[in-house]
Amino acid sequence: MTSYKITFKCYLVIVTVVAFSFYCGFILSKDNRFQIAKYLPKFTQIRGILQKLDSLENYIKKQRFQVSGQFKDFSAKLSQFVLDRNTKPKEPMKTQEEPWRKSNKTGMILFTTWIDVAEKDIVHRNVFRTWRKWLPLIKPLFFYINASTGNRLKKEGWLVRPVPKTGCGDSNMPIMRDMFLDAVxxxxxxxxxxxxxxxxxDNGIQxxxxxxxxxxxxxxxxVLILVRRTNVDFSNSPELDENSNITEMYNKGKAVMDGSSDGFFTNKLFPWEYVPNAVVGRIGIGMWLVSYARAMNVTVIDITKTVRAIHMTTKSGNLESNFKKNVRCNHVIYGQLNIVPSSWGCGHILCAVMEVIVDEHGKTVMIRKSPKNMEKKCSNCYMDLKKILP
Structure with a gap:
């Protein structure tokens, strides 16, 4: 298409020069009728050339429109091919003769960490009682800063490890990347x-x-598997155990609708080694992680429709992270490395390309979302990763 444009411009320049030369000749000899008669055929020839150039220009425009349409179709087909390749299984899903939850296999190591605070004491006890009920399919792991906390959870049947690395200045918050790599x-x-x-x-996680x-x-x-929470008032410190009805509490809570995620599950293939020193317990890690995963061609899966996650809200409220020391330390890291996503909407849980649902037969299945049902904020996303990739 570029060669057409260059050829057309060359023709136009030549014709303009010739026409101008003839015109100048005509002016210099305007008193000479014989000269006028001599140049008239040349003007007729120029007119014919210009008509041909007009026809050529129209032809080029038509061809360009056709080629543009072909490229548009090709682009759509290429996008669909990439989506299929990264989300569609190569073979039908295997039928399980014996579910993992009825065997001794470990399907997931689910870990957390915290600093002991009196206000959160009941909430933390609720976590270490309820998380262990999914053993052995899901094994709870605690990364401790204080060894006494680690010893207490070990007695409760948890796996325990020291926090491998901290960041966020003197806040000494655990770095998410290093906890994942340590667990793996x-x-x-x-x-x-x-x-x-x-x-x-609730037991939907099983x-x-x-x-x-x-x-x-x-x-x-x-893969990056996400779940979104519902906030439930625990300011009166109700105690939970393995028989507590989480579903009932969930139904009385208030769902978080800002697009953020509150559970992050990955496999060994997830590229954790390139993730910067972002810490847990400070704002900005969830949506960045989803944006990073999408930029790295990771399959993002939403399990919110099958797993009810409740956030046990204490008197500090649902936005307590906004008032912590060095609250924006994760954002500072992203800015320094120039790895801020083109839009934070690109990190919304709604941008997951797949989701796990319960079908009309009551069976848990994973389906691929239709691109037509994706929000506009999930498209045209970009993240410059040159400074963190090898």
Missing amino acids: TNYKSVLYGYANGDITF KAIDHLVESTVVQEKP
Whole structure:
């Protein structure tokens, strides 16, 4: 198409020069009728050339429109091909003769961390009582800063490890990347997940993980699995145990609708090694992580429709992270490395390309979202990763 434009411009320049030359000749000899008669045929020839150039220009425009349409169709087909390749299993989902939750296999190492605070004491006890009820499919792991807290949870049947690395200045908050890498190194599992120390789940998490660990997508591709919380008032400090009805509490709570995620589960293929020193317990990690995953061609899966996650809200409220020391330390890191996503909307949980649902037969299944149902904020996303990739 570029060669057409160059050729057309060359013709136009030549014709303009010739026409101008003839015109100048005509002016210089305007008193000479014989000269006028001599140049008239040349003007006729120029007119014919210009008509041909007009026809050529129209032809080029028509061809350009056709080629543009072909490229548009090709682009759409290429996008669909990439989406299929990264989300569609290569073979039908395997039928399980024996669910993982009825075996001794570990499907996920689910870990958390916290600093002991009197206000959160009941909430933390609720977490270490409820998380262990999904053993052995889901094994709870605690990364401790204080060894006495680690010893207490170890007696409760949890796995425990020291926090491998901290960041965010003198706040000394655990770095998410290093906790994931430490868990992968020290424990054999299909999935590894993090949730805050004031969040627990209903038994839907068992069914979702039981299904996911057998899926071809999880076994063969890097994945990021997300869940969104519902805020439930725990200011009166109700105690939970393995028989507590989480679903009932969930139904009385208030769902978070800002697009953020509150559980992050990945497999060993997830590119954690390139994630910067972002810490848990400070704002800005969730949506950045989802944006990063999408930029790295990771399959993002939403399990919110099958897993009820409740955030046990204490008197500090639902936005307590906004009032912590060095509250924006994660954002400072993103700015220094120039890895801020083109839009924070690109990190919304609604941008997940797949979701786990319960179908009309009551079976837990994973489906691929239709691109038509994706929000506009999920498109045209970009993140410059040159400074963190090798």
